[in-house]
Amino acid sequence: MSELNLAKQQDLTKSTLKNLSPLRFITCGSVDDGKSTLIGRLLWDTKAVKEDQEERLRKDSRKQKDGLNLPEFALLLDGLQAEREQGITIDVAYRYFSTSKRTFIVADTPGHEQYTRNMATGASSAELAILLVDARVGILEQTKRHAMIASMMGIKQFILAVNKIDLANYDRQLFETIETEFSEFALSLGITDIISIPMCALKGENVVNKDLEHMGWYEGPTLLEALERATIRSKQTVGFRMPVQRVCRPNESFRGYQGTVSGGAVKPGDSVVILPSGIKANVTNIITFDLVRNAAVAGDAITLELDRNVDIARGDMISSIDARPLVGHNFSANIICLAQSGIVANKRYWLKSSSKLQRVVVEPISVIDLKSGQYNACDSFELNNIGKVKLRFEEEANFDIYDENPDTGSFILIDPDSNNTIAGGMISAKIEQVANIDNFNEEEIIVFSMPLVEAKKLQQLEGFKEISDKVQQTQTIKSKLRNLLSDID
Amino acid sequence: MNEPENHQKPPLEPHLKELENEAIFIFREVAAEFENPVMLYSVGKDSSTLLHLARKAFYPEKIPFPLLHINTGWKFSQMIEFRDELIKRYELELISFTNPRGVNENVTPFTHGSALYTDIMKTEALRMALDDGQYDAAFGGARRDEEASRAKERIYSFRTPDHRWDPRNQRPELWSIYNGMIKKGESVRAFPLSNWTESDVWQYIRAEDIPIVPLYFAKNRPVIERDGMLILAEDKRLELAPNEQIKQMDIRFRTLGCFPLSGAIKSEARNIDEIIEEIEVATVSERQGRAIDRDQAGSMEMKKREGYF
Numbered sequence: 001m002s003e004l005n006l007a008k009q010q011d012l013t014k015s016t017l018k019n020l021s022p023l024r025f026i027t028c029g030s031v032d033d034g035k036s037t038l039i040g041r042l043l044w045d046t047k048a049v050k051e052d053q054e055e056r057l058r059k060d061s062r063k064q065k066d067g068l069n070l071p072e073f074a075l076l077l078d079g080l081q082a083e084r085e086q087g088i089t090i091d092v093a094y095r096y097f098s099t100s101k102r103t104f105i106v107a108d109t110p111g112h113e114q115y116t117r118n119m120a121t122g123a124s125s126a127e128l129a130i131l132l133v134d135a136r137v138g139i140l141e142q143t144k145r146h147a148m149i150a151s152m153m154g155i156k157q158f159i160l161a162v163n164k165i166d167l168a169n170y171d172r173q174l175f176e177t178i179e180t181e182f183s184e185f186a187l188s189l190g191i192t193d194i195i196s197i198p199m200c201a202l203k204g205e206n207v208v209n210k211d212l213e214h215m216g217w218y219e220g221p222t223l224l225e226a227l228e229r230a231t232i233r234s235k236q237t238v239g240f241r242m243p244v245q246r247v248c249r250p251n252e253s254f255r256g257y258q259g260t261v262s263g264g265a266v267k268p269g270d271s272v273v274i275l276p277s278g279i280k281a282n283v284t285n286i287i288t289f290d291l292v293r294n295a296a297v298a299g300d301a302i303t304l305e306l307d308r309n310v311d312i313a314r315g316d317m318i319s320s321i322d323a324r325p326l327v328g329h330n331f332s333a334n335i336i337c338l339a340q341s342g343i344v345a346n347k348r349y350w351l352k353s354s355s356k357l358q359r360v361v362v363e364p365i366s367v368i369d370l371k372s373g374q375y376n377a378c379d380s381f382e383l384n385n386i387g388k389v390k391l392r393f394e395e396e397a398n399f400d401i402y403d404e405n406p407d408t409g410s411f412i413l414i415d416p417d418s419n420n421t422i423a424g425g426m427i428s429a430k431i432e433q434v435a436n437i438d439n440f441n442e443e444e445i446i447v448f449s450m451p452l453v454e455a456k457k458l459q460q461l462e463g464f465k466e467i468s469d470k471v472q473q474t475q476t477i478k479s480k481l482r483n484l485l486s487d488i489d
Numbered sequence: 490m491n492e493p494e495n496h497q498k499p500p501l502e503p504h505l506k507e508l509e510n511e512a513i514f515i516f517r518e519v520a521a522e523f524e525n526p527v528m529l530y531s532v533g534k535d536s537s538t539l540l541h542l543a544r545k546a547f548y549p550e551k552i553p554f555p556l557l558h559i560n561t562g563w564k565f566s567q568m569i570e571f572r573d574e575l576i577k578r579y580e581l582e583l584i585s586f587t588n589p590r591g592v593n594e595n596v597t598p599f600t601h602g603s604a605l606y607t608d609i610m611k612t613e614a615l616r617m618a619l620d621d622g623q624y625d626a627a628f629g630g631a632r633r634d635e636e637a638s639r640a641k642e643r644i645y646s647f648r649t650p651d652h653r654w655d656p657r658n659q660r661p662e663l664w665s666i667y668n669g670m671i672k673k674g675e676s677v678r679a680f681p682l683s684n685w686t687e688s689d690v691w692q693y694i695r696a697e698d699i700p701i702v703p704l705y706f707a708k709n710r711p712v713i714e715r716d717g718m719l720i721l722a723e724d725k726r727l728e729l730a731p732n733e734q735i736k737q738m739d740i741r742f743r744t745l746g747c748f749p750l751s752g753a754i755k756s757e758a759r760n761i762d763e764i765i766e767e768i769e770v771a772t773v774s775e776r777q778g779r780a781i782d783r784d785q786a787g788s789m790e791m792k793k794r795e796g797y798f
């Protein structure tokens with residue numbers, strides 16, 4: 001091939017690379033397992049560290065006792081003075097790098113339990129989690145907590161990095177024991193996509209370069225290969241959603257609704273419904289700075305013009321008519337408590353979701369015990385608790401189920417006293433209006449109970465929908481149900 | 490009304506489109522949630538990008554908040570010319586603020602040293618300007634990839650009434666749901682370009698044809714060498730030391746600030762394509778030329794805690 005052609009071909013791979021969306025991933029796991037070191041090493045080995053940064057790193061690194069004379073890679077990430085002094089990560093660091101195949105956005109999160117809120121911050125926007133384990137120590141409660149948070153937030157792809165294997169004699173059996181223990185635990189969370197890699201982050205073994213010297217027995221991909229192969233979820237959901245961020249009124253004759261499409265697609269001529277009012281209208285124009293468009297899809301920041309003057313304000317949802325979000329006053333959700341103050345029952349909080357602030361009362365239902373994996377009934381939440389709650393809104397609210405649309409199914413809770421963000425939450429179901437038990441015939445009642453997943457399938461059935469207003473449904477937990485059923489003879 | 494310029498552009502690459510969408514979302518969210526926002530405008534390439542995104546975010550409405558330029562009095566003259574031209578062309582509202590104490594006490598980078606000078610003319614000036622305007626939100630063009638403490642900052646970055654940043658106690662920031670609730674006197678700094686890299690900014694400037702100060706492009710210019718930096722010798726206020734000599738060189742700037750503190754780089758990159766090529770193979774980072782970042786380790790975090798952007 002001539003030089004010119006070769007150059008052209010390189011150009012081509014470069015432009016195809018840019019056509020892939022970047023992969024967003026996090027590192028997580030317990031304190032000191034080597035998360036920051038790993039990302040530092042990854043940046044180092046992918047040549048993302050520039051000369052002046054390298055010089056600064058070498059200057060700042062303390063002399064290590066290990067005799068390897070390597071810089072302290074974690075210092076590339078731990079940028080706060082307090083972090084450098086204590087040798088731990090406190091807050092999440094975002095870094096950007098690319099290889100010839102792909103670009104990456106990585107969030108390096110802290111392992112310390114005290115800073116779980118910052119780990120959750122990183123996890124909320126990630127597609128993949130690298131979960132680190134110190135080979136000598138194995139899986140800890142904090143490892144499980146992080147896996148659980150990542151999974152709850154919708155991360156489906158996991159890389160189990162069994163790190164510091166150099167300090168465990170590159171022991172294959174040890175690696176396999178940890179791998180098995182984790183996949184059993186992961187299965188209970190519904191995590192099935194796991195790649196386990198034995199590695200030494202410090203020396204870069206199985207990070208970018210394969211280590212044949214000590215780990216010839218390992219046949220899987222290196223970390224970078226696994227990252228390059230990861231997939232990205234499609235954001236295209238069925239129903240069109242656009243939460244209104246602001247009303248645009250440059251002059252008397254123009255009124256547009258500005259927001260980002262957070263599901264589905266829209267084109268001029270489409271009929272839409274505005275929630276909560278329920279008023280319908282037709283889209284006349286999709287306006288952007290560059291051009292008037294003939295369609296917009298999830299992710300696009302646009303301005304919509306409608307064919308009639310209706311009362312629409314910030315926080316309203318513009319939705320397709322046939323695939324609407326769930327509308328109601330009561331929802332159930334998974335939640336993670338992020339503040340020292342905890343969450344107390346029956347206190348009025350602010351809930352923010354999709355540019356909307358609403359008043360809500362939170363009813364704690366159950367909290368997970370990380371040791372047993374069981375949900376236990378509870379009446380409040382403490383810092384770092386993960387569990388289930390019921391949300392009671394004063395005004396009608398609308399959501400999608402988080403698994404179906406994370407943008408319209410996620411929320412944060414804000415304490416009105418401190419203005420702090422005290423929890424992150426994911427909608428799991430709408431709580432149906434209770435059928436009036438008084439109308440039931442005394443002798444002919446059947447109580448069904450089944451796992452939530454199955455119940456969801458049942459609720460989707462056409463036949464069930466027809467009679468759903470005659471069925472009383474309550475979400476509960478095993479221990480409560482057991483008590484309940486023991487009262488029935 | 491806010492007029493678009495070019496209807497015939499090819500569509501943006503997906504990763505730039507994603508970054509643009511995110512920035513527009515942040516602009517709209519802040520404009521809707523806060524009573525009195527302002528946009529910091531430093532005339533550099535990141536500010537130019539930020540301004541372009543703001544125009545896009547609110548179109549067909551004009552930008553619904555003023556621009557604030559903290560003018561130290563020692564900016565490159567080309568920056569001030571460029572700024573004034575642009576403000577006229579886009580009909581923007583600009584507030585230019587210079588710290589009166591600095592003027593009265595004749596604070597200069599030559600007499601007071603770069604650290605004290607920066608503290609008075611930039612950090613203190615910014616605090617004063619924000620207090621003057623009683624702004625409850627201020628947009629800035631900072632990017633996380635610029636520096637290690639920036640990499641830790643939230644998109645809505647909370648500030649106490651005396652403009653302090655507490656990096657150990659930032660609010661969690663999940664998904665793109667930003668918490669804009671503050672008490673009177675407190676404020677938020679909002680960073681729409683958080684997730685952009687230097688290369689993203691240049692690619693976007695190229696794709697969107699965004700006007701930037703000509704000093705970013707290489708040209709034969711007079712310079713002197715001082716403390717290992719190449720300083721532009723066009724300004725009459727630059728006093729030469731006896732051993733310093735003006736040389737002509739092909740240079741450009743990777744970042745722009747105050748002329749006595751901004752180091753130029755030797756470069757042949759005369760247009761954006763060449764700049765992009767140059768940074769892709771660059772072996773040093775963009776902040777290398779900034780005197781204020783080199784004063785001491787962790788100096789950016791310290792300045793930020795004091796209220797610096």
Ligand SMILES: Nc1nc2c(ncn2[C@@H]2O[C@H](COP(=O)(O)OP(=O)(O)OP(=O)(O)O)[C@@H](O)[C@H]2O)c(=O)[nH]1
Nearest residue numbers: 031032033034035036037088089111164200201202
């Ligand atoms: N021998 C050896 N040491 C390692 C390896 N990976 C990390 N370390 C060391 O482990 C220590 C902790 O590493 P960090 O990267 O700071 O750990 P971390 O997981 O980021 O810690 P937190 O963020 O505070 O939770 C450092 O002293 C590293 O040099 C490894 O593969 N082998």
Ligand SMILES: [Mg+2]
Nearest residue numbers: 035036088089
């Ligand atoms: Mg760390």
